[in-house]
Amino acid sequence: MLGGIAVTALGTMSGTSLDGVDAAVVDTDGVRIFDFGPVAYRAYTADEQKVMRAHLGRWQDQDNTQAAQIIEAAHRAVMAGFGNISVAGFHGQTLAHDPGGRGTHQCGDGDRLAAGLDYPVVWDFRSADVAAGGQGAPLAPFFHFALAKWIGAGGPVAFLNLGGVGNLTWVDPSYDDPADPGALLAFDTGPANAPINDAMMARFGLPYDDAGQVAAAGRADMAALVAFQADPYFARPAPKSLDRDHFTGLAQAVAHLADADAIATLTQTVVWSVAQALAQCPAPPARLFVTGGGRRNATLMAGLAAGFTGRIDPVEAVGLNGDMLEAQAFAYLAVRVLRGLPTSAPGTTGVKSPVCGGQIAVAPGQVAV
16 A cells, blocks of 8 residues: 655544543554654542542433543543644544444544544444444554564464453565555453452552562452353454453452452453464464553563563554553544545454544634645
8 A cells, every 4th residue: 555645643542441642643644654743641630530430331312421531621631731743633532342242432523522632533443333233342453564564574473452341453574555454353352450450449449469469469260261262252353342341240250259369260251262263263373462451560561471482572662652552543543534445344343344433623714634
């Protein structure tokens, strides 16, 4: 695929962990990455998180006014700190995700956001893919393909995002275009930080298991693990995707366990589900690059390394920013949308043919680059 002139794009991401808004700049033509720019983060307050948690599971036809106001205000605040931006990618906050059912809901209105900014805003990235029969997730794989080119990968590699939910992208960088059949395989692996973080908050009043210390002090419960492994999701072929709350039964499954044992069990569910996902890759990746908050959990990373034959590293090992990769992805995808390029394909979301998702919000006086 031939590239074009690079533009300076700002991407934002508010993930399923509900911790805050990541924002990051990428210089890209929607095909190649030319450079990475500044980044910023705006944390949600405890009160804001409480409101958004209360809205989880709500759809577009329900009252989401409070959540939308928080999400848009937080994004506007962090985005205001950037200059010389040509376009922004606004993911919004996923409140509900049910491809094949009610669809997908990312709360936040790009038109309202663009009205207070000096540049167009690309938003609603997932709906078109779901409407065309895809899972609507994950959407970072096309960016992962560009990253594999950026780092000069010589053979298949994989990117593992351990956010609230885990997702894996297998990349064969020998292809020219991410939409080419065989270039990518991507799917949600299973739970990641969300069940661990929820249990840490419920049991300790802490937002996460710092460095995996609590899990390291416990022992995983085999009965709970066996029950978890029987979930029908794992037998489904990829591509496939999950809602954040698909595995809410995990909380009840570990409720009777001592604190450390409960956290150890939840951590082991992540390890097992990632191992299952890697076994579905078309060829073993030589390297596994881990992004998201889970890469800081030493117990989790050790568990992953024990079951992986290649080399596993945080993405920082190849000069990338593991806190900002998803925000960078939506900067990259925003430029692809502006140029009418696909943002998903059969190998990433299961859609029948490549789809260019996303709406472009242009306020009066603005011009889409």
